[in-house]
Amino acid sequence: MRVGVGGSAGAVFYADKYHPIQAGSIDGTDVAPHDNAVLRALLCSTAGLYDPFGDPKAAGxxxxxxxxGHLSRLTDDETVRKAMGRYGKVKSMRLVRDIVTGASHGYAFVEYETDKEMRRAYEDAHHSIIDGSEVIVDYYRQQLMPGWIPRRLGM
Structure with missing residues (x-):
């Protein structure tokens, strides 16, 4: 575990390995789940019920x-592609939708041509406004952070 910015009150907590309980913690010191979704994600993770490399939709x-994340449910594919295209050449983009209704789940994955473009989007697009919603932009944790498990498995 690491704490950024010298441990100050405004410091950001970073973990080297994903842990469902600490992922929901502001400073990484939590030892008990703060809600039932986190507890279920922890149980799913420890039981080995999620394979981040087994998702057939995870390509690129x-x-x-x-x-x-935090996209408006009304935001469409083209709007996300255009907004994120300001930071580099978008190689592929997937706005995640409900498999039954086709309605947006409010988040997307955007792949850039280079890691330099991805880092630019990570740094500059975070907290930007798309269709009236302040979005969050983060690294693609699924295949990069050991032990990562999607929170949706706990919901």
Whole structure:
């Protein structure tokens, strides 16, 4: 575990390995699940019920891919592609949708041509506004962080 910015009150907590309980912690010191979804994700993780490399929809280079969350449910594919295209050439993009209704789940994965473009999007697009919603942009953790498990498995 690492704490950034010298342990100050405004410091950001970073982990070397994913742990469901600490992922929900502001400073990484939590030892008990703060809600039932985190507990279920922890149980799923320890039981080995999730394989991050087994997702057939997970394609592309994880080192050139960012996660874009908190999108408006009304935002369409072209809007995400255009907004994220400001940071580099978008190689592929997937707005995640419900398999039954086709409605947006409010997040997307954007793959860039190079890791330099991905880093630019990570740094510059975080907290930007797309269709009136302030989005979060993060690294694609699925195949990069040991032990990572999607929170949706705990919901």
């Amino acid at each position: 280079d994880p080192y050139c891919t960012v996660f874009v």
